[in-house]
Structure formats: C-alpha cells, structure tokens
Amino acid sequence: MYTRKVRGENNKPAVYYLASKARHLLKNEEGIELKALNLIYKEKRRTKKFIDHSLNLVDICLFLLSRKEAVEEIKFFTKTTLTGYDYFPKPHPDAYIVVKGKNKTKRYFLDLFDDYTPPFVYRNRVKQYLKYSQEGEWAVNTKNAPFPKILFVCPNESAKKHVYWYGKSVIAKSFEQVKLHVTTIDTIKFANADTKVWQDVEEIED
DSSP states (O other), rough: OOSSSSTTTTTTTOOOOOTHHHHHHTTTTTTTHHHHHHHGGGGGGHHHHHHHHHHHHHHHHHHHHHHHHHTEEEEEEEEEEGOOTTTTOSHHHHHHHEEOOSSEEEEEEEEEEETTHHHHHHHHHHHHHHHHHHHHHHHHHHTTTOOOOEEEEEEEHHHHHHHHHHHHHHHHHSSSOOOOEEEEHHHHTOOTTTTEEEOOOOOOOO
C-alpha cells in the first residue's frame, strides 16, 4: 500500500497487510480464528474506503486504550472476529468492546460511519438495535448481562446531530433501556485529556 513512484503518495505513511503466506504461519497459533484468517486472501484487493475505515477503527481502539484506568482491561473485537457470534446484532457492529474493571464490566457495540453515509442508514441502524434489544437475544445468550451501550462514530457534526435528534426521539418512545452515545471521528482523533468525547442522546443538546 506504499509507493515511492507516485508523486503525492510518497509522503504518506505506509500501510501494511498480511499476505497469503501468513495464514500458514499463523493458523496453529493459540486464539487464532480460522474464519478471520482466511480473509487474508482478500487483503490485496481491499479498496481505499475499506482501508481508511480500518485505520479509523485503529484510531478509536488506541483512543480507548489511552483513556482506560490502570486497573481496567480492554478487549476490542472487530467485525471480522465476530463472525462466530451468531447471537450478535445483524449486521454485526464494527466493534464489540469489553472494558473489565476491578468490580465492573462495561460492554459496547460500536458503529463507525463514513463520509456520504445517507441519513436513512443512521436511522435504520438505530431501529435495528432497538429491535435487537426487544427480541431479547442478548439477554438469553449472556445470562442477562446488561445490554451493551451503543456508540456511533459519525464523519462530521451534521451527521452527529442528525443521529442525536433521531435517536432521542425514537428511544424516548421505546420501553427498551438502550443507551446511545454519539461523537465524530475528528473528536476522537484530536481529543486531549480534558475533551468530552461522547454525548449521550438523553442529554440536552448544546
């Protein structure tokens, strides 16, 4: 994903990926998901949109690691590693995040939206999570663990406000205890230690 020959590209960071031989080297490693490992064969054909999306997920993961408490442990499962979890919402979230503290475990479903995502996609995704919560599949398969909070990472402030007002409206009409939090990818990328990153849709909009 890196070239010195194209002007304008030779000053960008290099992006590397696993080649097909990596499957043979990694397949017997402990904890390796073979379904995920088989996707290595597709890596060479990935689009720029897919690569940018994946890199933004990396930024989100690094941000969460930077904000965790010393006693907390974070597990960050991407969509690829969720292939074996049949009871998760469909389509799978971009990430399922588990934060284990000393006395409490917090869980999150995270969706990362790209530029030019039409408004109906955000609205449909909110409705999908509400329906999933109503069906009770999470509670049945996790022995009534608290329903994960939902994190939407939007590409800009306009999309964030749309999600905020729509989510506030439909969740208020629902009997489900669904918690939705919104932010933008730039807020995550450029946040300092004092920045409030997530906005709960139940809060009053500034």
